[in-house]
Amino acid sequence: MTADGRRLAGVPTGPGYASHAVLTEPVEVPDTLSDHEAAALLSQGTTALAAARAGRIAPGDRVLVEAATGGVGSLLVQLASRAGAIVVAATRGAHKLAIASQLGAHEVVDYSVPGWSAGLEPIDVALSSVGGATARESFDLLRTGTGRLVLFGYAGGAPLDVDASDVFGRGVSITGLWGTYSTDAVREAFASGLSPILGAALPLSDAARAHYLLESRSTTGKLILVP
Ligand SMILES: NC(=O)c1ccc[n+]([C@@H]2O[C@H](COP(=O)([O-])OP(=O)(O)OC[C@H]3O[C@@H](n4cnc5c(N)ncnc54)[C@H](OP(=O)(O)O)[C@@H]3O)[C@@H](O)[C@H]2O)c1
Structure with missing residues (x-):
């Protein structure tokens, strides 16, 4: 003041x-x-705005938000919903899943459950901050040919591990974000x-x-x- x-x-x-x-x-x-x-x-x-922009979210896109009730994640759910996307919020436990729904997520998924990604439809934009196996499953969910993953953190301690051949072989993209x-x-x-x-x-x-x-x-x- x-x-x-x-x-x-x-x-x-x-x-x-x-x-x-x-x-x-x-x-x-x-x-x-x-x-x-x-x-x-x-x-x-500022991070959420930059991540949403980097993802080039279009109306109707299926957008996956990792850690959807975290500081950045909860704002990304709002931004993706505002952009007309179908928001798939990924987090853990009934309490956080309920909060993600209240924020406007259309689908919620508990990524602490093994095989959590198996039943999901392909994702156009994955907003990824957890890293490790979670980020890898988000990557694998990307729509072949057009999917975009925005990588802005690895709160779990291990970065996303993908091979370059996985990226060009599937025609998807990864955009890194730092210092927004x-x-x-x-x-x-x-x-x-x-x-x-x-x-x-x-x-x-x-x-x-x-x-x-x-x-x-x-x-x-x-x-x-x-x-
Ligand atoms: N690129 C940039 O410029 C930039 C700027 C700011 C922040 N970041 C990054 O963005 C991410 C989110 O930041 P934030 O401020 O939103 O953080 P936050 O509010 O603390 O949210 C982080 C969430 O990550 C999840 N998580 C998964 N594994 C975790 C672990 N081992 N330890 C702690 N949390 C874990 C937790 O949600 P669940 O319980 O739902 O899994 C947690 O709520 C972080 O990785 C941060 O480093 C990047």
């Missing part, structure tokens, strides 16, 4: 957590957003009308617990640390 009452947001230049940070290019937070909504849109909103932050991207995210899920808000002194929650995959939406 500035002395004249404006709320500013931005990504600090250094890594880690801090109660105070220097912002080189702050963006003003509009009155329509709470502080926590702005924090959610700052990084996860810019002041223009933040302004776009703030104006997007997206509704981030606000998960737990913990004091900065509880950062270790926040990491525990993330690692145990018990969070949905944005986990906030309050300085």
Whole structure:
């Protein structure tokens, strides 16, 4: 908050957590957003917008969203639905599947169940952030000739493993995404009308617990640390 009452947001230049940070290019937070909504849109909103754009989602496309109730995933479900896609939300457990449905997913699938992808129709766009075997199954679901996989993370710790011959042999594409932050991207995210899920808000002194929650995959939406 500035002395004249404006709320500013931005990504600090250094890594880690801090109660105070220097912002080189702050963006003003509009009155329509709470502080926590702005924090959610700052990084996860810009990433979701870039991933959806990279996927070139067209009306009627079948779009698979991995980790569909996570910070980025929950925004991607909204963006794909808004683009007129048939949204297939992939996550784990009844609670998260129910949240994905509430977000507007047309189909939900539990990827903790072995063989989860077997019954699904081909996918036009896979928005992939989990990595490992999950990402591989998403890749295998791509529609031959036109399928597009947007790769923007591997939260599970192991990156997607595919052979180049799998890519050209099936006529599908993989687009990598990294570092989507810019002041223009933040302004776009703030104006997007997206509704981030606000998960737990913990004091900065509880950062270790926040990491525990993330690692145990018990969070949905944005986990906030309050300085
Ligand atoms: N490319 C970029 O510029 C960029 C920018 C921001 C974030 N990212 C990446 O995007 C991904 C999502 O970020 P986010 O902020 O949305 O994270 P998040 O809210 O913490 O969501 C991550 C989700 O991944 C799933 N997951 C699968 N395996 C996991 C594991 N071993 N440990 C923890 N979570 C696991 C969990 O959902 P389920 O329980 O449903 O499986 C979890 O909720 C991350 O991989 C992050 O690194 C990339």
